[in-house]
Amino acid sequence: MNHVSALRILVSLVDCLRRRDVPYRRVLQATAETLSGSFMLVCAAVGFVGASLCWQAAWQARRVLGDQSFIGPEYLVIMTNEFAPLMVGTMLAARGGAGLAARLATRKTTYQTDALTLMGDDPVRVFALPEIIASVVTSAVLAPPALLAGEIAGVFTMKMAFQVEPASFVAFDALQAGDLWFSLIKAVVFGLAVSVMGARAGLSARPDASGVGEAAMRGVVDGSVAVLILDAALDGVRFATGFP
């Protein structure tokens, strides 16, 4: 198994789901591991990006318009639609994608994948699929707390730097159900993309130390690029069709 394509991994995933051949225990275990390792990282990264976005917007609004009242609703909408899912995807590409690629490449280095193939089983099904499903679940679970972390960072920034009260900044009524669905769909798509890219990089790795490093690097790079491409594509689809 020298090269495994993303399509082959996706076909295996669909096939396993169709046959309900999902190792639930392994999926739960992988979800718990990914969630516990990524939760604080994602919240911190979204918090920093949210705070800087808020600061820049408030500063420009005060300088140009002298009015900051519209920042709260606009900030919440752009965080929901754009930055919260984007940061969840990018962080998962770094942690989950690279980690999955490195683990799978290490299994190749120690000939575990070859042994499994000799025994007539499929390494994609056994090693990669539980982690891919776990990544999708994790991204869906992480999206709401990431958004909340961004909103809290915004509230703190506005209160501490611009003396705007939280009550006048927080504007959940500016969000529509479509925004929340869009954010969740983006996060799930990103979770799937980064894990498939990580699995592809890991299962296509050369079986030596530098091969493991290259696979982990490919996992991060391909995952991050996939997130950016899918983000632009989903934005374009929503702009053109208005769905969801």
Next chain:
Amino acid sequence: MRTLSELLASAGRAALGIVETAGLMALLAWRAMGTLLRVSVPLREILKQVHANGATSLPVIIIASICVGCIVAVQGMDYAQRYSAPEVYGWAAYFAACREVGPLLLGLSLSARLGAQNAAQLAALTVTERVDAMKALGVDTTSVWVTPRLIAMPIAATVLMLWMDGISLVSATVFAWIAGGVTPWTTWASIMRYALLSDLLLGLEKAAVYGLFAALTSTALGLAARGGADAVGTAVMKTAVTSLLVISAVHYALTVWTAG
């Protein structure tokens, strides 16, 4: 009770990890500065690294730039339509692509591409004991592997940011024309009228700073790798995560500093 102690232990481990990484990065920067003062600047190696980092990252940055242009266009057109101000769309796209969102996304892409590549190379050298062998031969490994990277990556990042500025603006113009009916003439008239050169320069400075931090993080964690083949993968993963966090934090600090 056990969960609480596990939580505290994991918080302690995280705090120790942050302090250890910060210490490693500071030590590395200190040693690299010492090398620069003591030894002549390894120009050939720096140029090699600029080429290795810049040229090999260009395809990733071109794809990322096209996506950044589309993202900026969608958000910019949304606001331009809602506030009935199509004449400011070009400026908004320029400001976001060249000064704010563009540099941030370049930093995140750099931490993935350059940081991971750098960490993978150095970790592979470390776990195969080639770094120790060089030290045993009396070679100053800092001047060979650290200093050129710390100088080359900010230079490569600045050049890549220039590419990103150009491509993302063209992409935002084309997307707005096709999807929103905003003509290229309107977009570029807005850029010419409202855009400031200082915003472009600030974006380039940000890119250089992100490049420096990506270099520091990846070099420190790559050289700190210990163990077998799996240690290389772990070093790459740790580098990608740490660089992303560091760049997000530096982005906040730069925003506060430059916004005044």
